[in-house]
Amino acid sequence: MTTSFAERFRLPKAGRTDEAHGQAPPPPPRPTREEAEDAVRTLLAWAGDDPSRAALAETPRRVAEAFLEYFEGYHHDPIALLQGSTFENASAYDDIVMLRDVRFTSYCEHHVSPFQGHAHVAYIPDGPIVGLSRIARVVEVLAHRLQTQENLTSQIAAAIDSALKPRGVAVLLEAEHSCMSARGIRHAGVATITTQFSGLFATDDARANRFLMLARGGQGSER
Numbered sequence: 221m222t223t224s225f226a227e228r229f230r231l232p233k234a235g236r237t238d239e240a241h242g243q244a245p246p247p248p249p250r251p252t253r254e255e256a257e258d259a260v261r262t263l264l265a266w267a268g269d270d271p272s273r274a275a276l277a278e279t280p281r282r283v284a285e286a287f288l289e290y291f292e293g294y295h296h297d298p299i300a301l302l303q304g305s306t307f308e309n310a311s312a313y314d315d316i317v318m319l320r321d322v323r324f325t326s327y328c329e330h331h332v333s334p335f336q337g338h339a340h341v342a343y344i345p346d347g348p349i350v351g352l353s354r355i356a357r358v359v360e361v362l363a364h365r366l367q368t369q370e371n372l373t374s375q376i377a378a379a380i381d382s383a384l385k386p387r388g389v390a391v392l393l394e395a396e397h398s399c400m401s402a403r404g405i406r407h408a409g410v411a412t413i414t415t416q417f418s419g420l421f422a423t424d425d426a427r428a429n430r431f432l433m434l435a436r437g438g439q440g441s442e443r
């Protein structure tokens with residue numbers, strides 16, 4: 221029995237889930253805002269500072285608010301976003317549709333530290349086409365969750381595959397991880413590249429190579 225691409229890389233629904241695979245357990249109750257701010261105070265003290273000093277008085281509130289922005293992606297469903305903006309493919313266009321250099325910031329699920337880079341995302345329609353800005357928005361929604369670059373890459377591809385049932389999807393992410401540049405081995409300037417191909421991009425080397433060639437034309441590859 222073969223499993224579809226979307227099944228292999230099952231997308232977490234909006235809301236907290238346990239990874240991209242298997243059944244998601246019911247999420248724990250959401251802490252209160254006050255509990256979140258207390259947790260920030262604890263981390264500030266753990267870092268060695270005094271959370272009661274005047275300059276840090278508003279920091280827990282700001283960090284809690286920043287978390288709402290960093291992780292706003294949990295409150296949006298990427299498949300619904302795509303399906304909410306599809307159009308009839310009137311001229312039966314059947315070649316690569318690609319967004320190059322979609323900038324993103326995501327957060328590593330191991331250290332909650334940012335990783336930043338560019339996404340190149342392509343699909344080959346089979347029927348409906350989708351509003352291009354929605355593809356960029358899907359990158360943003362999935363990036364604004366705790367991620368690994370590998371999961372982010374396959375989840376972007378799975379969302380498009382599942383929502384549009386296209387003839388192929390290709391995703392290439394190139395990012396620098398601050399958990400690698402600012403801590404641990406402290407290697408700056410290392411690019412991590414991940415790719416995920418489905419459908420025609422997975423079976424047809426010529427298409428995959430065209431995608432890679434188009435992606436190389438982007439700013440993300442010039443540095």
Ligand SMILES: [Zn+2]
Binds near residue numbers: 328329330332333400
């Ligand atoms: Zn990390």
